[in-house]
Amino acid sequence: MRRLSVVVALLALGSAACAGGAADSSASREMTFMAGFAPQANLPFVGVYVAEEQGYFADEGLEVTIQHSAGGGEHLQLLTAGEVDVTTQDAAVLLQRRADPGLPLVSIGLIGQRGQQAFVALTDRGIESPEDWEGRTVGYKGTPPPDVFAILDAVGLEASDVQLVNVGFDPRVLTEGQVDVYPVFKSNEPDTLRKWGFELEMWDAADYGAPTLGLAYVATDEAVEQDPERFRAFMRAVIRGIEFARDDPEATVDIVMQYVGEDGDRDHQLFMLETELDEAITEQTEENGFGWQTADQWQALHDFLLRYDALAKTVDVTEVFTDELLP
Amino acid sequence: MNRNGIVATGLIVGFLAVWEAAVRVTGTPVYLVPAPSDIAMVLAGDVSDLLPAAGTTLLQATGGLVVGGALGLLMATAITFWQQLEQGVMSLALLIKSTPIIAVAPILTVWLGFGPAPKVVVTALLTFFPVLINSLEGFRSVDPAVADWFRSVDAPPRQYFLQARWPSARPFLFAALKVAAPLSLIGAVVAEWMGASSGLGRRMWLAYTNLDMPSLFAAVAVLTALSAGIYRLVVSAEKKTVHWT
Amino acid sequence: MSLQVRDVSKAFGDPPVPALEGIDFTVESGTFTAIVGASGCGKSTLLRIVAGMTEPDAGAVTMEGRSPHDLRRGKEVGWMAQRPALLPWRRVRDNVALAQSINHRPERRLPSPDDLLEMVGLGHVAAHYPHQLSGGMQQRVALARTLAIGAPLWLMDEPFAALDELTRETLAEDLLDIWQQVRSTVLWVTHHIPEAVALADHIVLLTPGPGRVAGVVDVDLARPRDPTSAPFQAVVRQARRILRGAQPNRVVA
Numbered sequence: 001m002r003r004l005s006v007v008v009a010l011l012a013l014g015s016a017a018c019a020g021g022a023a024d025s026s027a028s029r030e031m032t033f034m035a036g037f038a039p040q041a042n043l044p045f046v047g048v049y050v051a052e053e054q055g056y057f058a059d060e061g062l063e064v065t066i067q068h069s070a071g072g073g074e075h076l077q078l079l080t081a082g083e084v085d086v087t088t089q090d091a092a093v094l095l096q097r098r099a100d101p102g103l104p105l106v107s108i109g110l111i112g113q114r115g116q117q118a119f120v121a122l123t124d125r126g127i128e129s130p131e132d133w134e135g136r137t138v139g140y141k142g143t144p145p146p147d148v149f150a151i152l153d154a155v156g157l158e159a160s161d162v163q164l165v166n167v168g169f170d171p172r173v174l175t176e177g178q179v180d181v182y183p184v185f186k187s188n189e190p191d192t193l194r195k196w197g198f199e200l201e202m203w204d205a206a207d208y209g210a211p212t213l214g215l216a217y218v219a220t221d222e223a224v225e226q227d228p229e230r231f232r233a234f235m236r237a238v239i240r241g242i243e244f245a246r247d248d249p250e251a252t253v254d255i256v257m258q259y260v261g262e263d264g265d266r267d268h269q270l271f272m273l274e275t276e277l278d279e280a281i282t283e284q285t286e287e288n289g290f291g292w293q294t295a296d297q298w299q300a301l302h303d304f305l306l307r308y309d310a311l312a313k314t315v316d317v318t319e320v321f322t323d324e325l326l327p
Numbered sequence: 328m329n330r331n332g333i334v335a336t337g338l339i340v341g342f343l344a345v346w347e348a349a350v351r352v353t354g355t356p357v358y359l360v361p362a363p364s365d366i367a368m369v370l371a372g373d374v375s376d377l378l379p380a381a382g383t384t385l386l387q388a389t390g391g392l393v394v395g396g397a398l399g400l401l402m403a404t405a406i407t408f409w410q411q412l413e414q415g416v417m418s419l420a421l422l423i424k425s426t427p428i429i430a431v432a433p434i435l436t437v438w439l440g441f442g443p444a445p446k447v448v449v450t451a452l453l454t455f456f457p458v459l460i461n462s463l464e465g466f467r468s469v470d471p472a473v474a475d476w477f478r479s480v481d482a483p484p485r486q487y488f489l490q491a492r493w494p495s496a497r498p499f500l501f502a503a504l505k506v507a508a509p510l511s512l513i514g515a516v517v518a519e520w521m522g523a524s525s526g527l528g529r530r531m532w533l534a535y536t537n538l539d540m541p542s543l544f545a546a547v548a549v550l551t552a553l554s555a556g557i558y559r560l561v562v563s564a565e566k567k568t569v570h571w572t
Numbered sequence: 573m574s575l576q577v578r579d580v581s582k583a584f585g586d587p588p589v590p591a592l593e594g595i596d597f598t599v600e601s602g603t604f605t606a607i608v609g610a611s612g613c614g615k616s617t618l619l620r621i622v623a624g625m626t627e628p629d630a631g632a633v634t635m636e637g638r639s640p641h642d643l644r645r646g647k648e649v650g651w652m653a654q655r656p657a658l659l660p661w662r663r664v665r666d667n668v669a670l671a672q673s674i675n676h677r678p679e680r681r682l683p684s685p686d687d688l689l690e691m692v693g694l695g696h697v698a699a700h701y702p703h704q705l706s707g708g709m710q711q712r713v714a715l716a717r718t719l720a721i722g723a724p725l726w727l728m729d730e731p732f733a734a735l736d737e738l739t740r741e742t743l744a745e746d747l748l749d750i751w752q753q754v755r756s757t758v759l760w761v762t763h764h765i766p767e768a769v770a771l772a773d774h775i776v777l778l779t780p781g782p783g784r785v786a787g788v789v790d791v792d793l794a795r796p797r798d799p800t801s802a803p804f805q806a807v808v809r810q811a812r813r814i815l816r817g818a819q820p821n822r823v824v825a
Binding site: 072081102103168170 | 356357358359433434436437438440441521529532533535536537538539540
């Protein structure tokens with residue numbers, strides 16, 4: 001697999017040489033982007049869709065192939081193997097994968113400035129605040145996330161005060177009463193649940209002091225080292241794409257629907273886009289642009305994960321991200 | 328161990344050796360393809376977790392197999408006694424069989440919760456069909472000469488069923504079990520992916536999302552061993568019960 | 573008590589091919605009657621009609637006014653076929669015992685399965701499984717099973733056809749021995765004329781398909797019969813003549 005990366009690097013160098021070796025060569029360069037899930041209005045995906053459809057990639061001399069992952073995690077494997085150049089990943093998961101099994105990945109742009117997840121309960125169950133979680137069933141997907149423990153700590157409860165239950169990906173377990181508190185992606189299930197006519201109470205760990213972060217664009221250390229210019233061009237194009245989305249959400253959703261397909265729910269995608277835009281805009285990004293990331297942010301998240309046993313070992317956060325590729 | 332056993336073991340050991348060498352020589356990272364030695368380490372280290380997980384999955388699979396098998400047998404028996412039921416029952420059975428389990432399993436979790444119930448149901452849905460088809464075939468495959476004799480003594484249908492049809496169907500039933508038993512494990516694992524708290528399926532899913540390949544392969548290895556074990560059990564039960572063929 | 577076959581006809585297939593035409597004869601109770609003809613002359617079909625396993629297209633079979641169905645319901649039929657049709661999943665003794673339990677008629681006091689097996693010379697293999705026995709031994713078990721029912725009517729469809737000559741001879745002797753003690757009414761189907769002459773009191777000869785009664789031969793020889801003796805061979809010749817299309821008359825040997 002390493003041999004493949006070497007070949008890719010050689011080709012990149014070779015094509016750069018053929019093009020005259022100048023970093024701002026107008027020769028077309030190929031890249032493969034794989035979205036971490038199925039086509040939808042996740043902001044990093046949106047940046048790529050818009051950059052493609054509005055010609056921003058072409059402006060940068062990039063030929064980008066857009067693929068989607070089935071959501072199982074193979075996008076990280078393909079990235080590491082060199083089959084894919086850029087993918088998306090949740091910031092916390094990126095830290096975890098760098099710790100174990102030690103994937104050599106780096107965030108080149110932090111789009112989601114706050115974490116994607118929250119917890120909801122049906123309003124008629126009478127659970128008004130996390131203090132009311134006591135004695136109730138609280139769901140998690142996979143393993144209990146540090147977010148849960150952070151919220152419990154903030155209201156003075158212990159993990160043993162609630163019943164943690166492993167739930168699947170179907171929110172109907174909440175509506176059918178199999179679980180009291182359900183873990184959601186803020187830009188996704190709440191919309192669906194409300195459409196079914198349910199009113200929700202929502203709690204975000206960030207509101208209780210947890211330094212959560214959201215989705216980032218991710219590439220491999222090696223690839224970035226070998227041809228940083230290509231990734232700079234990529235980031236310029238996609239940031240333009242996200243700015244376009246902020247300025248004209250309706251037109252953006254039209255573009256997204258081309259990737260989602262005919263049976264997609266346009267309203268749902270609009271909700272997703274607007275929610276994600278909310279999470280991407282902070283004072284910091286107003287100043288420096290979308291995707292800006294700092295060592296403080298990453299270190300805070302790193303320590304948070306460590307405190308709640310969600311990180312296998314310590315990691316040097318300066319290696320986990322770079323702001324040098326951002327415009 | 329007889330000669331066949333030695334050859335089989337030799338092949339497996341050889342295969343593992345080639346795998347180990349290939350990974351080491353090419354320097355393939357452990358998160359892409361783990362070497363057998365990595366997997367073995369996980370197996371040894373996680374025994375205290377893997378065994379209960381295997382136990383859970385096995386229990387759910389067995390429960391589903393028993394329910395599904397009983398259902399299949401019951402349906403086949405009903406059709407044998409009341410032939411008019413055949414079309415209706417078979418249509419229903421085909422409908423159930425054709426529904427992809429992936430579509431059904433999440434709904435079951437919504438209805439039945441996170442415990443063993445949805446896994447047992449999923450497994451039962453998978454296993455009842457081969458048992459139904461084979462039992463029916465078996466009930467209808469009484470040796471014509473034997474059938475003649477029973478007619479000649481005017482045996483009542485119940486006697487004929489118990490003394491001729493049921494014993495004739497036993498080889499067919501075991502053939503179905505050889506298919507259904509490993510299938511039941513797959514059913515339990517798939518159902519666990521849809522939301523379970525324990526079991527091999529959950530370990531596999533977690534390992535995959537964490538890109539922990541050695542753990543994933545370790546769980547798969549345990550699952551394979553279970554599957555082979557169940558199959559052996561069926562074969563030996565068959566040898567003891569169907570000794571005349 | 574006699575068995576009457578009245579004008580029985582049967583055809584198979586579409587368009588119908590006649591297998592039996594106008595079969596008519598009477599069997600006195602306690603006698604041994606052989607039905608003889610070439611393969612395909614419908615003799616097995618005839619036996620099945622007598623057993624009530626097949627319905628004739630025309631004509632009827634009665635015994636004291638009762639139909640074959642009634643006979644079976646009354647557990648009065650003992651059926652033996654070319655294949656012994658023992659239950660392979662039951663031991664020899666249990667095969668015989670099953671016959672008795674299915675056909676439980678309290679008024680018939682019957683010997684135990686082990687005694688019956690002794691009668692046919694198989695007491696020593698009572699605990700074996702059928703597949704462990706030879707073909708001839710399996711037929712003996714089938715005979716014991718037939719005895720176990722205590723039926724007055726024995727219908728036997730070429731039961732020795734699959735056995736070698738020596739086994740056939742031994743079995744035939746033993747069968748006759750037992751029959752002479754029990755004196756059931758026997759209908760014995762075979763394609764082998766000498767065998768019929770050796771066993772039966774009367775021989776019904778059927779023409780090749782469609783089967784019609786070519787003639788009936790009465791065999792008045794004393795048992796045990798010597799196949800090498802002149803009278804024996806005379807009867808054999810007579811039967812052959814009839815079958816070859818000579819006078820379809822009733823002749824006494």
